[in-house]
Amino acid sequence: MSELEALPLETAGLFPNGFVRDSAAYIRSQQQPDGAIPWFKGGHADPWDHVEAAMGLAIAGELAAAEKAYQWLVDTQLEDGSWWAAYKDGAVENRERRESNFVAYVATGIWHYYLISGDSQCLSRFWPVVERAIEFVLGLQTKHGEIHWAVDAEGRPKEDALITGCSSIYKSLECAINIARRLGVSRPHWESGRFALGKALRTRPERFDRTWASKARFSMDWFYPVLCGAVSGDAARVRLQQRWDEFVVAGLGCRCVNDEPWVTVAESCELAMALLATGQRARAEAVFRGLHRWQDSDGGYWTGYVYPDDAVWPEEKTTWTVGAMLLAADALAGLTPASGLFTAGRLLSESAQNTQGVHCLDQFELSGSQG
Template identity: 35%
Template sequence: MIEFETTLDAIGALQDHRGMIPWAAGHHADPWNHTEAVIALALGARYHAARRGLGWLTRVANRDGSYCQFFTTSAVLEPRIDLNNCLYPAVGALAYLVSSRDVASVRDFAISFDVTVDFVLRRQRSDGSFPWALAPDRTPLEGSLLAGSSAMVLSLEAIEALDALLGRNRPHVKEASAALGAYICDPASRFLAKDAWAMDGYYPVLAGVLDDADARRRMQEFLERHYVPGAGVQAIANSSWVTTAETAEAAMAMIRLGELRQARQMLDDIEALRRSDGGYLTGWVWPDRVSFPADERSAYSAAAVIIARYLLGLGRPVGLVEGILARE
């Protein structure tokens, strides 16, 4: 598909000589959004670029396995450690392994990434939750994030899948995932107040931690609060900022529920944000249709569209990790 290939070209054009994929041209990178681009490149059979992306992740990890929050092309920009960021590279490694069959490269990555997994799991609290981040001195910061915790469940699912494909068995990973999922579903659990943000609405559904009835109820409420038909998803409720990435990720949540028609409509909505070079604008102000940030074409936005379109193309209810494994 020519449009698909052009978008992959747009993502690949942002990758620097070290393998880093920044948010957008001239911007910084973070491990999560970098990994999102790696997933898209792997699903699109851009194996060399995806492997270079995994190599960058290996090189910038701290000795204890942690990842700093933000990087420039030559230095650490923000030394805070987001635990969700630390685990998400597993999803990129899984996508690369299943797509490329390059077991040797992924086994090497997994060996170094084991230190990261152990670093994060040691931070799990007795109630199953994780602090959302650590200060540079490794002191836990107060509170947990609902979207970040849900994304961590996805990452732990990917780690289990990687282990299975590499012939490894680590029951404590599954146990950590189950405890975190239970915490997310517990009505008594407390998260930092981010309920106006779109990600808090759809990420528990995307992660598959809710039962079907609760997931459908949550997504219906989400659509009523965040979705602007014909435009996309508002990143923050009642704002005028509609974004590509949040729309594509929300579509992934709808795909997981089997609501394929709704997911397709949401993805069609944001085609207006696609540029002639295959990139996607980060977002626009609605209804003025003014690009914001001005003409910013973010790698993670384009990647989210590719991933969502790939999952939609499977034609059935499927989660992210299950969808990646479907390439086998």
């Protein structure tokens, strides 16, 4: 049976036949023997985009390749729980900083892997990596709730915060808490840290972009608080509508920034998931369906498109872009048990401990409802 034939009628036509297979094959073709997934062959790998590509592999059923990708994070994690900003060909490429949202994202990837595989032994095996990473990240949280974006080469905090980065951390904290609860481990300071971070994202805009120009021109600052669950319900719908015409180009997708004629595939995928999270399915499907024009014959997707020039730019097919395509496809078509991770984020109840499988979310809390 083809991928399209396996879909319910309401989701048929979201992607071409062979999309999942070809997309995963492209990511596999770029993965290195040690498990690292660089942006593309000859490029660097960073911990966040590496995880995004690994989640794409898991969605396609390539669990061994995904697990190998997470093992690479085990093998390269520093003693303090962090990773450097970039790696290339088995060595550190950028030792200037370690970024907090990059470090936290391992929790999202491991929880996503578990939701698909149901492998509780694997969850236990990766727990120490997640724990060290989250402790590092929460060590950068201020009394106001926001989390510093990075530390420098000597480990000194770079004292400012990013809305997009902190939103990603908010989702990662949700996933880390769920891992802890599934394993029967109590981490109340993770929960209080998540609560404070959500409150900062919703009510303390002055705590972000304090030492540099505002990042408001970037579309991710607009929709990431919705995508990651920090803003939900009516507030999320209002937020997306307020800047819709500023960032969305009808028939093409989502701009990366509001002052350049450049739409990007990954941002468009993430916007589609944010729309789905707010109940705007028709809009989400419309954004997503138009992206397949930028798939190449090898299964990769070009990163972006400059529409006045009718040209792809940059001339790169990034693995994380393909990962984002697979995540959006899963969210829209329900391909795996992890399909709701970015559209209906949930905290497990504390009683849901040490339970085999993934179908026991009978008691949950919607992301953003507690702060």
